[in-house]
Amino acid sequence: MKLSQYLLATLKEAPNDAETASHKLMIRAGMIRKVAAGIYNFLPIGLKVLRKVENIIREEMNSAGAIEVMMPYVTPADLWEKSGRWNIYGKELLRFKDRADRDFCLGPTHEEVVTDLVDKEIKSYKNLPITIYQIQPKFRDEIRPRFGVMRAREFIMKDAYSFDIDENSADLSYKKMFEAYNRIFERCGLEFRAVEADSGNIGGSFSHEFMVLAETGEDLIMVCDECDYASNIETTPVVFTQDDLNQKKHEKNSGAGREMPENKIEKVSTPSCITVEEVSDFLKIKINKIVKTMILSTNQGIEAVLIRGDHELSLTKYKKNRDLEFADLATNEEISKINTVKGFSGPVNLDINIFADNELRNMTSYVTGSNEKDFHLLNVNHEKDFKIKGFLDCRQSVDGDVCPGYPDFTLRSTRGIEVGHVFKLGTKYSDSMKAGFTDKNGKDMNFYMGCYGIGVGRVVAAAIEQNNDELGIRLPSNLAPFEVIVIPTDTKNEKVMNVAIKIYDNFLKNGYDVALDDRPDSAGIKFKDSELLGIPIQITIGPKSLEKDTVEFKERDSMKKNEFKMDDIEGLLNLANEKIR
RNA sequence: CGGGGUGUAGCGCAGCUGGUAGCGCACCUGUUUUGGGAACAGGGGGUCGGAGGUUCGAGCCCUCUCACCCCGACCA
Structure with a gap:
């Protein structure tokens, strides 16, 4: 390529709104230009790098036996109604009507389309398993697009879908993709971890995220440096060592600075102390001796969950471990309906189901809200002063927690950029869309599915985020725009x-x-x-x-x-x- | 959606108390240059995000609106 006849659009300075190294460099190098929020032009240099990543992905997909197709990114609402997601998917799904007033949306992912496609073409177990994929634009109307193509609204995604006759076979397909993903990200020269993750909106039972380790990552992950355990902080289980569970030391040590024997509840004034920090400061009581009472609105009604003051609630884990369809922080109206006050909620005399994080099991004589404005209670004890319906693991993991892999090791938090995600879907979509095949006994069965995504543009950005210096971009030679x-x-x-x-x-x-x-x-x-x-x-x-x-x-x-x-x-x-x- | 902020030339920015819209880089022409973002001379480019208002007069003040950015909530 003769550069005198090329479109090289380098800039000495990056626009003000670029924050991360990769975003700035991609603009300065003339790889991308913004057209609207989260929507970008790829200029020739950017496209070349993008294509190189695509080709690596394509090669590895093909050698893993996946077959390439292309599906439309404008998809009709009826497919989404069939799966039930037309109503579940939020505003992220960009919907519109055609001239005949029929509903359509821009595809944010293609489970519906692909399930429909395979259902129509594959009739027999003899043609399974099959994995098909495409590399194609997707659109998600993100609440907050940012960092250039790192989190864009329109983006190029490789999405693959596996169809199997049963769960065992589906596990094999999953494994094949998992291994292909490792090869892809290795070939892209990325430092990454495959972490256990929540399957979120897409559903399904099991999933891994491929995280590129980077300071600017949007996700927090917990990793163990001794073994290869890693998981998204949304899902990291908090485990207790046997020691912890046996010991009664908590009884002595977790009192809120008051005498134990009487254990009499004492009401104290805490004017305008709403956050645990304020309560802690005002009462001069350590923050981990305070118990937060969070009111949640769930599909099983309003309920409360107790969390130690220095911990954060993980709604993802709560939902999962309580087996709830949805759970959200209650609104102000909901809170006032149950006779309590925001910022001063407490479990005593609270007439709803109360659950508690496992960490509460051994706590005694702690501080809670009083359900009355500007007052808290000292020396509160469960069993004695109120009943807990159940204990569960629902707090966010923190640095120093025990590694779920080996109890001798501890976890450390770090940031990651999610470049790929593999899901075991099971029969979620094939059930709802009634998609299946005839098995060897002549019986109708639904597909066992898996889905596997890679954000191609995000891989480019992540690779640059990991490979740059004061002079500019320093991609490995197989991704560089020219060799x-x-x-x-x-x-x-x-x-x-x-x-x-x-x-x-x-x-x-x-x-x-x-x-x-x-x-x-x-x-x-x-x-x-x-x-x-x-x-x-x-x-x-x-x-x-x-x-x-x-x-x-x-x-x-x-x-x-x-x-x-x-x-x-x-x-x-x-x-x-x-x-x- | 809540909180904060920014819109002036392609990019980065200045513009005071309301009084003829500027600077650097980039761009165009010419000459000289050519090993680390050249020099000189000349030149082009603006509905000051948009609409309305106040005023003799608005980039600047007021109202509304749009876009974009940051933090949060949210999200494969």
């Missing part, structure tokens, strides 16, 4: 240009993705652009080097330079081959 750039520093110097073109032609002939920077600009601009774009190999030809009959070979990664005789094309090709192939 080699040939820079003649003086385009008007005939000798320089002849040598440059000869080298360029030879790299082209040998199958390299090579650029010739024949723009009539000064050398400085060309060096800066090449380094900003992160082209792994830079070959410079200028009047200076030609005085010595040499050209210069520079690596972007180390910025190390090597000199070659200007006729030593073979030497250049060999070194390039060694470095990037």
Whole structure:
């Protein structure tokens, strides 16, 4: 590619609204431009990198036996009504009507379409298992798109769906995809972890997220450095060691600074102390001696959950462990209906079902709200002062918690960018959409399904987030926009240009993705652009080097330079081959 | 959706107390340059996000509105 005839749109400064390294660099390198919030143009450089990621994904999908198709991203409402998601999916689903007033939406994911497709084409167990995939735009009307293509509303996604005759077979399909994902992200040069995750809106029983470890990640994950345990903080189980469970030490140590024996509830004034921090400060009582009472609105009615003051409730875990369809913080109206006051709720004389985090089991004589404005209670004890309907694991994991893999190890929190997600769906969609096949006994069965997504643009952004320096992007050579750039520093110097073109032609002939920077600009601009774009190999030809009959070979990664005789094309090709192939 | 903020040239920004809209970079022409974002000379480019209002006069004040950004809630 001759850059004088290319669309290279590099910028010295990034627009103000770019925050993360990858967002800034992708704009500065002329990879993307914003069209509207969360909607982007991919310029040639960006598209090249995107395609390289796509091709890695495609190769690994194909070699895992998946078959490529393309489905429409405008999808009719009736498919979504069939699965029941037309009403469940929130505003994230962009809906609209066609000229005949029929409902449609932009596909945020394609379970419905693919299930319908496979149901129509596959009739017999003999044609199963099958995994099909596509690489195609998706649209989700995100509440808050941000960080460029990291969280965009329109984005390119690889989505694959497996169809099996039974659960065992489905597990094999899942495993194949899981392994393909590991290979894909390894080939993209990413530092990542596969973590256990919640399956959320898509449903299903089991799932893993592939997380690229990065400071700017939007997800918190808990990892164990000793074993390879990792999980999204939304789901990380809190386990207790046997020691913890046996010990009675809590009885002595968790009192709220008052004498134990009488255990008499004492009402104290706590004017305007709404948060646990305020209560803690005002009463001079440690925050972990306070118990928060959170009022939740669920499909089983209004209920309360007790959490130790220094812990956070995980609604995801609560929903799962209580087996609820939905659970949300109660509204102000709901709270006042049960005769309590926001900020001063407590379990004593509270006439609704009360659940508690496991951590409460061994706590005694703690502080709670009084259900009366500006008052809290000291020396509250469950069993004695109120009844707990059940204990469950529903707090968010924190640093130092016991590793669920090995009780001797502890967990540490870190941030991650979710680049891929694999789900075991079971028969959720095939049941609701009545999609199935005839088994070998001639019986009608529903498909066992799995679905597997990769955010292609997000992989690009994550790779840049992990691979950059003060000069710019530093992608691995299989993702870089070009492998080699040939820079003649003086385009008007005939000798320089002849040598440059000869080298360029030879790299082209040998199958390299090579650029010739024949723009009539000064050398400085060309060096800066090449380094900003992160082209792994830079070959410079200028009047200076030609005085010595040499050209210069520079690596972007180390910025190390090597000199070659200007006729030593073979030497250049060999070194390039060694470095990037 | 709640809280905060920003809209002035392609990008980054200045514009005081209301009085003829500016700077740097980028762009165009010419000349000289060409190994680290060149120099000189000349030039083009703006409904000051939009609508309405106050005023002799509004980029600046008032009202409404739109877009975008940040924090939160939310979300494969």
